[in-house]
Amino acid sequence: xxxxxxxxxxxxxxxxxxxxxxxxxxxxxxxxxxxxxxxxxxxxxxxxxxxxxxxxxxxxxxxxxxxxxxxxxxxxxxxxxxxxxxxxxxxxxxxxxxxxxxxxxxxxxxxxxxxxxxxxxxxxxxxxxxxxxxxxxxxxxxxxxxxxxxxxxxxxxxxxxxxxxxxxxxxxxxxxxxxxxxxxxxxxxxxxxxxxxxxxxxxxxxxxxxxxxxxxxxxxxxxxxxxxxx
DNA sequence: CGTATTTGACCTGCGC
DNA sequence: GCGCAGGTCAAATACG
Numbered sequence: 082x083x084x085x086x087x088x089x090x091x092x093x094x095x096x097x098x099x100x101x102x103x104x105x106x107x108x109x110x111x112x113x114x115x116x117x118x119x120x121x122x123x124x125x126x127x128x129x130x131x132x133x134x135x136x137x138x139x140x141x142x143x144x145x146x147x148x149x150x151x152x153x154x155x156x157x158x159x160x161x162x163x164x165x166x167x168x169x170x171x172x173x174x175x176x177x178x179x180x181x182x183x184x185x186x187x188x189x190x191x192x193x194x195x196x197x198x199x200x201x202x203x204x205x206x207x208x209x210x211x212x213x214x215x216x217x218x219x220x221x222x223x224x225x226x227x228x229x230x231x232x233x234x235x236x237x238x239x240x241x242x243x244x245x246x247x248x249x250x251x252x253x254x255x256x257x258x259x260x261x262x263x264x265x266x267x268x269x270x271x272x273x274x275x276x277x278x279x280x281x282x283x284x285x286x287x288x289x290x291x292x293x294x295x296x297x298x299x300x301x302x303x304x305x306x307x308x309x310x311x
Numbered sequence: 312c313g314t315a316t317t318t319g320a321c322c323t324g325c326g327c
Numbered sequence: 328g329c330g331c332a333g334g335t336c337a338a339a340t341a342c343g
Contacts, residue, residue, distance in 0.1 A: 248316055250335060263334070267315090276334095 230276075230290035238262060238277050238287055244295065246275060257281035271296050 233240055239262070246264035254261045259279035266273040273293040280286035 247314085249337095251317075252333065252335095255332060261333085265335095 091265075132284045157247075228290055228292040230288055232280070232287050233287045233289060234283075236285070238279065239264070240277075240287065240289060244273075254278060259284070266295065268297050 173198040192291060239246070245267040247267045248262055249265050250263035251260050252263070260280060261276055262276040264275040264277065266275075271293075273291065273295050275292070276288075278288050280288055
């Protein structure tokens with residue numbers, strides 16, 4: 082209900098360094114400029130503004146900035162909040178590029194089964210205190226995959242990125258008057274999640290945080306020749 | 312009828 | 328240990 086009602090601000094690249102920190106204090110922001118597309122490619126994302134037929138932000142939105150951050154909180158949760166800005170894993174030349182957030186540094190990601198267990202009851206939902214997945218909390222906390230986020234100037238919260246998402250939650254965040262929406266890829270085999278929230282600083286800025294990597298192609302191309310091997 | 316969204320409750324992690 | 332905040336689930340509801 083936002084589209085067309087207001088005068089679209091149009092593409093506006095705001096590389097203001099004011100965004101030293103985003104919604105997550107434990108995240109590092111990288112000004113990816115127009116290079117984020119290549120970075121996304123490493124994650125399986127394909128933002129191609131030049132190709133509206135593909136996935137770009139063709140819904141009146143504009144990719145403002147890109148910022149990535151690592152999140153290997155599996156082993157050092159207490160420290161993962163403070164080591165972001167000085168993470169040694171980040172390439173020194175990442176001035177305009179998102180750090181190498183590939184799952185290679187996160188063994189948990191390699192095993193897709195880690196997020197796709199038969200008993201998906203993560204111990205919530207009011208399940209009986211039988212024997213939830215508490216076993217996981219003993220040695221390891223919630224397995225989180227590498228994440229990266231983007232700041233987009235848009236009037237719509239949910240940006241079209243070529244994939245189909247299903248909203249599974251919404252919460253009000255403390256430092257922002259705007260609620261945060263939680264999306265999950267509709268592909269049952271895909272564990273990619275996405276958080277969408279508006280910046281408390283600039284309501285026109287939509288902060289989209291992706292977590293994980295897609296194991297499939299965009300819905301726009303359901304039957305690409307992926308099995309060209311045969 | 313099937314799928315997506317909404318929304319309250321519950322769980323987990325972290326700081327004090 | 329307690330409280331707060333974030334994150335997730337699942338039933339109910341809405342919509343195509």
